[in-house]
Amino acid sequence: MDIDDSDDLSADPGSLEDEPPAHSDGANTADVERSSESSARNGTDQSATEPTDASQQSIEDMLLEFDEQQGLIRDRSLLDPNFVVEEDRIVGRDDQLQEVTKMLRVALGDNRPPNLFLYGPSGTGKSLITKAVCHNISRICESRDIQFGTIEVNCQDLDTLGVAVYELAQQAADEAGVEVRVPKHGVATKEKWDELYRIVNENFDSVVFVLDELDMLVGRRDKQDPAFSRLLYQLSRAGANDELDAYISVVAISNDTKMMEAVGSRAVSSFTPEDVHFDDYDADQLKAILRRRQDAFHDDVVDDDVIPLAAAFAAQTHGDARKAIDLMRVAGELAEREGDGRVREEHVRAAQAKVEKNRVLEVVRGISTQKKLCLYATAAVASQSADGTARSTTGYRVYQYLTDAIDADQYHQETYVNKMKELTTYSLVDFERRSHGPSSGMFLEFQFGERPETILETLREDSRIEMVSESEVHSVVKAQIRNQT
Numbered sequence: 001m002d003i004d005d006s007d008d009l010s011a012d013p014g015s016l017e018d019e020p021p022a023h024s025d026g027a028n029t030a031d032v033e034r035s036s037e038s039s040a041r042n043g044t045d046q047s048a049t050e051p052t053d054a055s056q057q058s059i060e061d062m063l064l065e066f067d068e069q070q071g072l073i074r075d076r077s078l079l080d081p082n083f084v085v086e087e088d089r090i091v092g093r094d095d096q097l098q099e100v101t102k103m104l105r106v107a108l109g110d111n112r113p114p115n116l117f118l119y120g121p122s123g124t125g126k127s128l129i130t131k132a133v134c135h136n137i138s139r140i141c142e143s144r145d146i147q148f149g150t151i152e153v154n155c156q157d158l159d160t161l162g163v164a165v166y167e168l169a170q171q172a173a174d175e176a177g178v179e180v181r182v183p184k185h186g187v188a189t190k191e192k193w194d195e196l197y198r199i200v201n202e203n204f205d206s207v208v209f210v211l212d213e214l215d216m217l218v219g220r221r222d223k224q225d226p227a228f229s230r231l232l233y234q235l236s237r238a239g240a241n242d243e244l245d246a247y248i249s250v251v252a253i254s255n256d257t258k259m260m261e262a263v264g265s266r267a268v269s270s271f272t273p274e275d276v277h278f279d280d281y282d283a284d285q286l287k288a289i290l291r292r293r294q295d296a297f298h299d300d301v302v303d304d305d306v307i308p309l310a311a312a313f314a315a316q317t318h319g320d321a322r323k324a325i326d327l328m329r330v331a332g333e334l335a336e337r338e339g340d341g342r343v344r345e346e347h348v349r350a351a352q353a354k355v356e357k358n359r360v361l362e363v364v365r366g367i368s369t370q371k372k373l374c375l376y377a378t379a380a381v382a383s384q385s386a387d388g389t390a391r392s393t394t395g396y397r398v399y400q401y402l403t404d405a406i407d408a409d410q411y412h413q414e415t416y417v418n419k420m421k422e423l424t425t426y427s428l429v430d431f432e433r434r435s436h437g438p439s440s441g442m443f444l445e446f447q448f449g450e451r452p453e454t455i456l457e458t459l460r461e462d463s464r465i466e467m468v469s470e471s472e473v474h475s476v477v478k479a480q481i482r483n484q485t
């Protein structure tokens with residue numbers, strides 16, 4: 001996720017000086033004096049229509065003042081989660097680096113590397129490690145005159161298999177420096193596959209396809225297998241038969257550890273990947289990752305407690321390095337905007353509130369009212385339970401209360417559970433199957449990637465949810481938690 005809060009205040013002072021001010025509001029003292037002289041001559045009083053506050057700073061002055069201010073951030077790219085950092089800035093992923101390198105290095109010789117399935121929570125370095133290894137393979141291949149290509153797509157915003165195949169063809173063409181010869185729309189998916197094969201065969205000896213966030217490629221619901229399963233089947237089969245001359249390897253990346261369970265049996269038997277697991281980072285690892293990027297800031301402008309605090313906040317929610325880096329960037333930008341000479345603990349706390357809110361907003365912006373109600377009910381339970389989790393059985397009762405309160409349709413418990421499961425793809429919420437003894441039956445236990453309070457606060461911005469009394473929900477939740485066996 002990319003949260004861009006940056007205001008680029010680095011306007012070119014030269015060009016600003018050449019420009020006359022757009023209008024005289026807030027102009028300098030001399031202008032104000034000239035203006036009052038002329039009104040006196042004309043016998044008119046302009047004080048009612050024009051600002052007379054001579055101390056008001058013009059926009060130009062403010063821009064120039066900001067521009068002259070020494071910024072705190074020296075290298076913004078190091079605080080951009082999408083920027084691929086140099087190898088020496090990668091910390092705490094030695095095992096995964098070694099495993100991925102060991103398997104993909106086969107591309108350096110005359111052999112097909114194995115397929116890989118990289119899985120683990122968001123922001124744990126899956127994409128970074130893949131890119132770093134492929135980058136190195138590419139460099140060595142260049143010196144050996146092997147045409148190696150990395151063809152990478154993020155499946156998050158790809159709706160159908162056809163769109164995904166076109167995107168692969170487009171990326172392959174970009175990597176090879178050629179043009180795609182089929183149109184994006186209005187042709188059968190088969191033609192897009194053929195075009196992809198043509199581009200690969202004509203330009204590469206060896207290719208690694210990197211399919212990031214693959215589980216998000218669900219495709220049309222009327223198909224038996226999800227689109228990601230069909231994509232894996234077709235790609236890995238093409239590698240094994242004559243359609244592709246180049247050696248190909250498919251690296252599937254997912255947050256969903258259970259993704260392979262949803263892959264159809266045909267695809268499983270042709271894809272057969274080597275698994276590489278990525279764990280959450282702990283606070284110490286996150287601290288080390290941030291310290292290795294501290295030179296993103298000018299020397300000696302970051303207070304000592306800033307990095308440990310950002311690392312601790314990020315460790316609380318899944319140990320996500322992207323979040324830790326986001327926190328540092330937003331804290332730095334807040335400090336710059338306030339004109340503070342240092343990044344302090346208070347900036348990290350303010351950044352934490354902002355980053356959390358942005359992440360929740362990103363998820364809830366596009367979801368239906370029904371999903372919002374499911375999420376609200378579950379977060380309300382988690383916010384009051386002793387361990388911060390919510391049982392599906394309790395969450396459902398609160399959901400029933402909410403739908404009654406606003407007179408909305410009410411789903412069965414199974415649908416409520418499915419809606420909550422669907423929300424796990426955004427890594428805002430996660431679940432585990434649990435049972436408290438033989439008599440209590442099975443239930444899902446939900447835990448949140450952000451504070452449940454932030455989720456509730458954000459969802460209350462929806463006018464239908466806002467209608468429900470907060471204190472009543474509170475009492476209902478309390479009673480339901482008390483009734484849990």
Ligand SMILES: Nc1ncnc2c1ncn2[C@@H]1O[C@H](COP(=O)(O)OP(=O)(O)OP(=O)(O)O)[C@@H](O)[C@H]1O
Nearest residue numbers: 081089090091093122123124125126127128321322
């Ligand atoms: N071990 C690490 N050392 C240095 N930086 C890291 C490390 N792990 C992750 N990062 C940084 O954290 C950010 C997120 O990492 P990355 O995109 O690789 O995560 P991911 O596991 O692929 O997440 P997602 O599943 O959400 O795509 C990137 O900016 C990356 O540079």
